[in-house]
Amino acid sequence: EAGVAQSPRYKIIEKRQSVAFWCNPISGHATLYWYQQILGQGPKLLIQFQNNGVVDDSQLPKDRFSAERLKGVDSTLKIQPAKLEDSAVYLCASSFGTPLVEQFFGPGTRLTVL
Amino acid sequence: AQKVTQAQTEISVVEKEDVTLDCVYETRDTTYYLFWYKQPPSGELVFLIRRNSFDEQNEISGRYSWNFQKSTSSFNFTITASQVVDSAVYFCALSEARAMNRDDKIIFGKGTRLHILP
Numbered sequence: 001e002a003g004v005a006q007s008p009r010y011k012i013i014e015k016r017q018s019v020a021f022w023c024n025p026i027s028g029h030a031t032l033y034w035y036q037q038i039l040g041q042g043p044k045l046l047i048q049f050q051n052n053g054v055v056d057d058s059q060l061p062k063d064r065f066s067a068e069r070l071k072g073v074d075s076t077l078k079i080q081p082a083k084l085e086d087s088a089v090y091l092c093a094s095s096f097g098t099p100l101v102e103q104f105f106g107p108g109t110r111l112t113v114l
Numbered sequence: 115a116q117k118v119t120q121a122q123t124e125i126s127v128v129e130k131e132d133v134t135l136d137c138v139y140e141t142r143d144t145t146y147y148l149f150w151y152k153q154p155p156s157g158e159l160v161f162l163i164r165r166n167s168f169d170e171q172n173e174i175s176g177r178y179s180w181n182f183q184k185s186t187s188s189f190n191f192t193i194t195a196s197q198v199v200d201s202a203v204y205f206c207a208l209s210e211a212r213a214m215n216r217d218d219k220i221i222f223g224k225g226t227r228l229h230i231l232p
Contacts, residue, residue, distance in 0.1 A: 042223050045220070
């Protein structure tokens, strides 16, 4: 079974630039999550989708971050404009149902904002 | 509000030693779930275990064991006879369950970086 795919693996941009990350979850997983993991911290949930609907985006900085999951499969996370404090690893995960079951994580995208 | 504390930022042990990773949690709910995830250098978090608040039985899986004590709000993880491949960051996490609602979310601790020295 293929795992969660993410691209790119690494991205370096200057502040105020835009960036987008892509995630392809495990086939059949209805729930998709985007996490931000700052160095030395645990992952923090940014947004959770159930199929193509948003379930929780309470911790998403909506003035600069946006995410979509068209057709309930792939998802993109965008940052526009980026700030220095956005430097982090962005993890995508998926699960069959609620966050109370096992989540499967992708390898993440390491973003460096200069 | 829910909170997970992993007081040990970094631990180093020599291979074959036993090591325990501590996890203390805070929650107001009586129904909740606790998790451990492993993050190896490759970056992908790997699920290790899930435990619900009504099941205080300790669990053993090979060299891994977990000790859940509601009285002290702790869910500690022990690796017996550690191996170099166990080197990783380990995260404890908590989710409050509202009848398995889809909007439950997991709160992660800051993690413990474990170094197993050959």
